[in-house]
Amino acid sequence: xxxxxxxxxxxxxxxxxxxxxxxxxxxxxxxxxxxxxxxxxxxxxxxxxxxxxxxxxxxxxxxxxxxxxxxxxxxxxxxxxxxxxxxxxxxxxxxxxxxxxxxxxxxxxxxxxxxxxxxxxxxxxxxxxxxxxxxxxxxxxxxxxxxxxxxxxxxxxxxxxxxxxxxxxxxxxxxxxxxxxxxxxxxxxxxxxxxxxxxxxxxxxxxxxxxxxxxxxxxxxxxxxxxxxxxxxxxxxxxxxxxxxxxxxxxxxxxxxxxxxxxxxxxxxxxxxxxxxxxxxxxxxxxxxxxxxxxxxxxxxxxxxxxxxxxxxxxxxxxxxxxxxxxxxxxxxxxxxxxxxxxxxxxxxxxxxxxxxxxxxxxxxxxxxxxxxxxxxxxxxxxxxxxxxxxxxxxxxxxxxxxxxxxxxxxxxxxxxxxxxxxxxxxxxxxxxxxxxxxxxxxxxxxxxxxxxxxxxxxxxxxxxxxxxxxxxxxxxxxxxxxxxxxxxxxxxxxxxxxxxxxxxxxxxxxxxxxxxx
Numbered sequence: 001x002x003x004x005x006x007x008x009x010x011x012x013x014x015x016x017x018x019x020x021x022x023x024x025x026x027x028x029x030x031x032x033x034x035x036x037x038x039x040x041x042x043x044x045x046x047x048x049x050x051x052x053x054x055x056x057x058x059x060x061x062x063x064x065x066x067x068x069x070x071x072x073x074x075x076x077x078x079x080x081x082x083x084x085x086x087x088x089x090x091x092x093x094x095x096x097x098x099x100x101x102x103x104x105x106x107x108x109x110x111x112x113x114x115x116x117x118x119x120x121x122x123x124x125x126x127x128x129x130x131x132x133x134x135x136x137x138x139x140x141x142x143x144x145x146x147x148x149x150x151x152x153x154x155x156x157x158x159x160x161x162x163x164x165x166x167x168x169x170x171x172x173x174x175x176x177x178x179x180x181x182x183x184x185x186x187x188x189x190x191x192x193x194x195x196x197x198x199x200x201x202x203x204x205x206x207x208x209x210x211x212x213x214x215x216x217x218x219x220x221x222x223x224x225x226x227x228x229x230x231x232x233x234x235x236x237x238x239x240x241x242x243x244x245x246x247x248x249x250x251x252x253x254x255x256x257x258x259x260x261x262x263x264x265x266x267x268x269x270x271x272x273x274x275x276x277x278x279x280x281x282x283x284x285x286x287x288x289x290x291x292x293x294x295x296x297x298x299x300x301x302x303x304x305x306x307x308x309x310x311x312x313x314x315x316x317x318x319x320x321x322x323x324x325x326x327x328x329x330x331x332x333x334x335x336x337x338x339x340x341x342x343x344x345x346x347x348x349x350x351x352x353x354x355x356x357x358x359x360x361x362x363x364x365x366x367x368x369x370x371x372x373x374x375x376x377x378x379x380x381x382x383x384x385x386x387x388x389x390x391x392x393x394x395x396x397x398x399x400x401x402x403x404x405x406x407x408x409x410x411x412x413x414x415x416x417x418x419x420x421x422x423x424x425x426x427x428x429x430x431x432x433x434x435x436x437x438x439x440x441x442x443x444x445x446x447x448x449x450x451x452x453x454x455x456x457x458x459x460x461x462x463x464x465x466x467x468x469x470x471x472x473x474x475x476x477x478x479x480x481x482x483x484x485x486x487x488x489x490x491x492x493x494x495x496x497x498x499x500x501x502x503x504x505x506x507x508x509x510x511x512x513x514x515x516x517x518x
Contacts, residue, residue: 001166001167001168002166002167002168002169003163003164003165003166003167004132004133004135004136004162004163004164004165004166004167005030005031005033005034005163005164006167007136007167007168007169007170008031008135008136008139008163009036009039010170011136011139011140011170011172012039012066012139013036013038013039014172015064015140015143015172016063017063017064017065017066017093017143018038018039018040019039019040019042019057019065019066019409020039020040020041020042020066020067020068021042021044021050021051021053021054021057021065021066021067021068021406022041022042022043022044022050022067022068022069023043023044023045023046023047023050023068023069023070023074024068024070024097025070025071025073025074025097025110026097026110026160027070027071027097027098027099027110027159027160028068028069028070028096028097028160029160030160030161030163030164031068031095031097031158031163033163033164042409042434042438043434043437044402044430044431044434045430045433045434046077046428046430047069047070047074047075047077047078048077048078048080048081048398048402048427048428049081049398049401049402049428049430049431049434050067050069050078050402051067051078051081051082051084051085051092051094051402052081052084052398052399052400052401052402052403052405052406052428052431053402053403053405053406053409053431053434054066054067054085054092054406055081055084055085055088055090055092055399055402055403055406056367056390056402056403056404056405056406056407056408056409056410057406057407057409057410058085058090058091058092058406058410059088059090059390059403059406059407059410060406060407060409060410060411061410063091063147064091064092064093064143064146064147064151065091065092065093065406066092066093066094066095067092067093067094067095068095068096068097069094069095069096069097070096070097070110071096071097071098071099071110071111071112071115072096072110072111072112072113072115072118073110074096075094075096075112075115075118075119075155076118078094079119079122080396080397080398080399080427081396081398081399081402081428082094082119082122082123082153083122083394083396084392084393084394084396084398084399085122085152085153086122086123086124086152086153086394087234087392087393087394087395087396088205088234088392088393088394089150089151089152089205089206089209089297089393090151090152090153091146091147091151091152091153092146092152092153092154093139093142093143093146093153093154093156094119094123094153094154094155094156095139095155095156095157095158096112096115096155096156096157096158097157097158097159097160098111098112098115098128098157098158098159098160099111099112099159099160100159100160100161101132101159101161101162102161104159112157115128115157116128116155116157119153119155122153123152123153123154123155124145124146124152124153124154125141125142125145125154125155126154126155126156126157127141127142127155127156127157128156128157128158128159129156129158129162132159132161132162132165132167133165133166133167133168135156135158135162135163135167136167136170137170138156139156140170140172140173141154142154142155142156144173144175148175149296149297149313150296150297150298150299151209181294181310181311181312181313181316181317181320182310182312183320185308185310186294186310186312186317186320186321187320187324189267189292189294189308189310189321189324190320190321190323190324190325191324191325192265192290192292193223193225193265193267193292193321193324193327194223194324194325194326194327194328195325195327195328196223196263196264196265196290196327196328197264197328197330198226198262198263198264198265198330198333199223199224199225199226199263199264199265199266199267199327199330200225200226200227200228200246200260200263200265200266200267201216201219201220201225201226201227201228201266201267201268201269202227202228202229202230202249202260202266202267202268202269202273203216203227203228203229203230203233203237203238203269203270203271204229204230204233204235204237204268204269204270204271204272204273204295205230205233205234205235205237205270205271205393206269206270206271206295206296206297206313206314207235207237207238207269207270207271207314208235208236208237208270208386208387209235209270209296209314210270210296210313210314210315211315212237212269212270212314212315212318213237213238213386213387214386215314215315215318215319215322216237216238216269216314216318217238217239217242218318218322219318219321219322220238220242220244221244222322222327223327223330224244224327224330224331224332224333225244225267225333226244226246226263226333227242227244227245227246228246228247228248228249228259228260229247229248229249230249230268230270230271230272230273230275231248231249231250231251231256231272231273231275231276231277232251232275232277232393232395233271233393234390234391234392234393235387235389235390235391236383236385236386236387236388236389237269237270239383239384239385239386240382240383240384241382241384243332243335244332244333245336246333246336247259247336247378248378249273251275251276251277251278252276252277252278252280253274253276253280253281253282253283253284254280254281254282256273256274256284256285257282257283257284257285257286260285260286260289261286263286263289264288264289264290265289265290265291265292266285266289266290266291266292266307267292267293267294267321268291268292268293268294268295268307269294269295269314269317269318270294270295270296270314271295271297271300272300272303272304273293273304273307274304274305274306283306284305284306285306285307291306291307291308292307292308292309292310293307293308293309293310294309294310294312294314294317295309295311295312295314296311296312296313296314297311298311338379339379339380341354342354342380344493344494344497345494346518347491347492347493347494347497347515347516347517347518348376348517348518349370349372349373349376349447349449349515349517350373350376350379350380351380351494351497351517352445352447352491352497352515352517353373353376353377353380353381353419354380354381355494355497355498355501356381356417356419356445356501357380357381357382359498359501359502359505360415360417360505361415361505362384362385362388363385363388363414363415364388364414364415364416364417364505365387365388365389365390365407365411365414365415365416365417366381366383366388366389366390366417366419367390367391367400367403367404367407367416367417367418367419368389368390368391368400368419368420369391369392369397369399369400369401369418369419369420369421369424369425370400370419370420370421370424370447371395371397371421371424372421372449372452373421373447377419381419390403390407397423397424397427398424398427398428399428400418400419400420400424400428401418401420401424401425401427401428401429401431401432401444402428402431402434404416404417404418404431404435404442404444405431405434405435405438405440405442408435408440408441408442409438409440412440415441415443415505416440416441416442416443417442417443417445417505418442418443418444418445419445419447420444420445420446420447421446421447421449422446422447422448422449422450422472422475422477423451423452423472425444425446425477426472426475429480429484430484432444432480432481432484432485432486432510432512433484433485435484435486435510436484436485436486436510437485439509439510440510441507441508441509441510441511442510442511443504443505443507443511443513444481444486444510444511444512444513445501445504445512445513445515446477446512446513446514446515447515447517448475448477448514448515448516448517449517449518450471450472450473450475450516451471451472476514477512477514478490478512478514481512486510486511486512487507487509487510487511487512488511488512488513488514489503489504489511489512489513489514490513490514490516491513491514491515491516492516497513497515500513500515501513
């Protein structure tokens with residue numbers, strides 16, 4: 001009879017999870033005895049980096065990735081990026097070791113107490129199988145739940161002595177989830193949109209996840225609808241050089257109402273539209289505005305403060321909307337005006353992003369975690385092609401750097417640019433090691449302003465004149481990169497910036513540019 005390990009390896013192969021991301025400890029090692037040659041093991045030097053790489057890899061491939069962590073200690077280290085994967089709706093199967101079943105009653109060293117509860121609420125499903133022979137079935141169920149919209153991470157705790165136990169063969173099942181939406185509700189939405197005077201569309205990350213980029217363009221052009229990006233959207237869902245592109249919604253109640261006040265119909269697609277970062281007051285949407293929300297996440301539909309919600313995948317819902325009634329005649333909305341170009345007399349984050357936009361290929365992939373530079377990025381670094389922008393949906397730091405590494409592994413023919421703040425980079429700087437070890441030509445661009453700028457911004461919001469512990473001018477990212485095996489250059493003015501960016505973007509090895517900005 002086969003062992004749990006053999007049956008599980010066969011299952012992982014069948015499910016396409018042959019790249020394993022991990023940082024194993026003693027309780028995980030038996031999983032890797034006689035590790036098969038057609039599998040790839042990607043070691044991370046810290047568990048949060050492991051989760052971030054797997055997240056980037058899963059988003060890049062569109063398939064669930066498998067992560068192997070070390071008992072409670074490793075899961076604890078990874079929780080920040082597990083939270084981000086949950087908010088990103090990234091399909092992951094996270095496994096963690098557990099001490100041998102025979103000594104669990106004695107609270108052994110490095111065991112996990114209530115292991116299946118520990119990662120909640122940031123996993124869709126979690127368990128520790130009651131029997132060793134149930135491990136393959138648990139992993140299969142974890143994969144099914146992770147891949148079912150809305151996608152997300154799942155968790156399985158596996159005792160160390162389960163892997164060598166006898167196990168019957170296990171046959172994987174196919175599960176089809178119909179997310180086409182309610183036909184009558186979609187028809188009503190299409191009719192309302194066709195009759196509106198000034199319709200608007202708000203796109204979220206679900207548009208990109210559902211491959212609906214071209215359909216949204218077609219719907220916007222059919223209705224001459226202005227297109228806004230939902231607050232904190234983690235993906236690119238509409239070309240930012242399109243005449244109907246209107247801009248980005250701010251994550252505040254009053255700001256959203258003011259921005260959408262001229263519209264009598266708003267369709268939010270693929271994510272929450274009323275996502276707030278600061279306290280607000282008053283209505284959630286303009287008075288008299290007909291609001292509809294369509295996305296695959298029933299949780300978003302439940303907590304949305306306004307509008308009629310339809311749970312459906314964006315691509316299928318858009319097919320129904322495109323087949324709706326002919327719209328009334330209406331003028332095109334005004335074209336968005338961009339800010340004047342900067343001359344580079346001062347090396348600001350806005351100027352760095354302007355030059356990156358000029359020098360990079362539009363097909364290159366930007367994985368961003370520079371939250372205090374998000375506004376300048378929206379103005380000076382337009383995203384023009386589908387599936388070329390990724391950022392954290394959770395707001396937690398430490399995701400961007402390792403996610404860029406995973407993205408580069410998933411899409412080796414594309415140039416990946418990791419756009420990072422200096423504070424964000426320090427949350428996961430160890431991820432540089434994996435990029436060097438695997439020879440991934442990621443361009444790491446660090447916007448170094450010597451402080452946690454986001455905290456200074458909120459300090460001003462709260463009327464605080466001083467913030468403790470938020471300055472770090474002594475950090476040297478070139479030396480940090482070289483210590484991890486990556487070549488680096490520093491840019492301190494416009495000339496050295498252009499030289500460094502051209503060098504990095506053309507390189508076929510991992511590189512880092514430290515841009516010292518005001």
